[in-house]
Amino acid sequence: MTTTTSPAAAPSRTSAPRARGGWLWITLSSLAIVAFAVGPYLTSSLAQLASSRGGLADNYAHRPVPVQVAFYVHVLFGGIALMVGPVQFLARLRQRRPALHQATGRVYLIAVAVAGIAGLGIAPVNRAGFDGFFGFGTLAVLWLYTALRAYRAARGRDFASHQAWMIRNFALTYAAVTLRAWTGLLIVVQVPFLHGTVTPEVSSHMFANAYWAVPFLCWVPNIVVAEWLVRRRGLPGI
Numbered sequence: 001m002t003t004t005t006s007p008a009a010a011p012s013r014t015s016a017p018r019a020r021g022g023w024l025w026i027t028l029s030s031l032a033i034v035a036f037a038v039g040p041y042l043t044s045s046l047a048q049l050a051s052s053r054g055g056l057a058d059n060y061a062h063r064p065v066p067v068q069v070a071f072y073v074h075v076l077f078g079g080i081a082l083m084v085g086p087v088q089f090l091a092r093l094r095q096r097r098p099a100l101h102q103a104t105g106r107v108y109l110i111a112v113a114v115a116g117i118a119g120l121g122i123a124p125v126n127r128a129g130f131d132g133f134f135g136f137g138t139l140a141v142l143w144l145y146t147a148l149r150a151y152r153a154a155r156g157r158d159f160a161s162h163q164a165w166m167i168r169n170f171a172l173t174y175a176a177v178t179l180r181a182w183t184g185l186l187i188v189v190q191v192p193f194l195h196g197t198v199t200p201e202v203s204s205h206m207f208a209n210a211y212w213a214v215p216f217l218c219w220v221p222n223i224v225v226a227e228w229l230v231r232r233r234g235l236p237g238i
């Protein structure tokens with residue numbers, strides 16, 4: 001008996017470069033969002049950001065302290081999950097340094113648990129209103145649930161299920177990236193329909209139009225792609 005690697009876990013020669021390219025894209029886009037979306041909250045106050053940059057800071061600058069704390073906890077731990085997540089998919093690291101994979105896996109799952117609970121806490125006051133409450137709320141519940149399933153599968157040494165649940169879980173973490181991509185795209189597609197100059201009121205209206213769609217759009221396609229990847233790799237279904 002020479003090897004125990006299942007065909008599902010080992011990409012073919014032709015799919016390996018594509019998988020590496022995909023991993024690189026996901027890693028770089030995740031790091032970019034950590035730098036550009038999380039970074040400002042670590043270097044400036046909510047009040048400063050609300051007056052200089054707008055975005056979502058003005059939704060939190062005047063909230064009660066517990067809401068602001070939940071917001072910061074979410075942003076900080078969400079950033080950690082997004083930075084650490086891609087590392088967990090490095091097959092070589094998993095095989096050569098399993099203890100490191102376990103340690104970073106714990107950091108990732110704790111970050112998801114903390115950011116997910118804080119995300120649930122801020123969902124009721126989100127900028128998109130009722131639609132955001134359901135979209136972000138469902139995302140937070142699924143994020144926590146898939147993390148729990150991934151953890152339990154690893155503890156039970158069911159590594160095929162663990163891999164499948166981690167793919168689903170990280171697809172949800174990656175909503176932090178797709179949310180910003182969809183928001184940008186949905187703002188750009190409104191440009192041809194503009195008449196006259198873009199006043200602050202017009203750009204705020206364009207942002208609101210785009211933001212209305214993203215509480216669901218940021219994660220539903222991701223989970224469909226994750227499920228396709230799980231099936232393509234022959235990993236266990238739900």
Ligand code: HEM
Pocket residue numbers: 033034037038055056057059074075077078079080081082115116119120122123125126127128132136137139140141143172173174175176
């Ligand atoms: C996947 C589960 C997640 C849920 C349910 C969630 C939920 C939320 C909610 C409800 C808000 C407030 C939105 C508003 O006020 O309109 C928010 C904002 C934010 N979240 Fe998350 N989030 C998740 C993942 C992440 C991750 C992984 C990161 C890491 C980068 C992150 C970083 C942020 C940041 C930086 C903001 C502030 C908004 C901005 O200025 O762009 N979130 N999130």
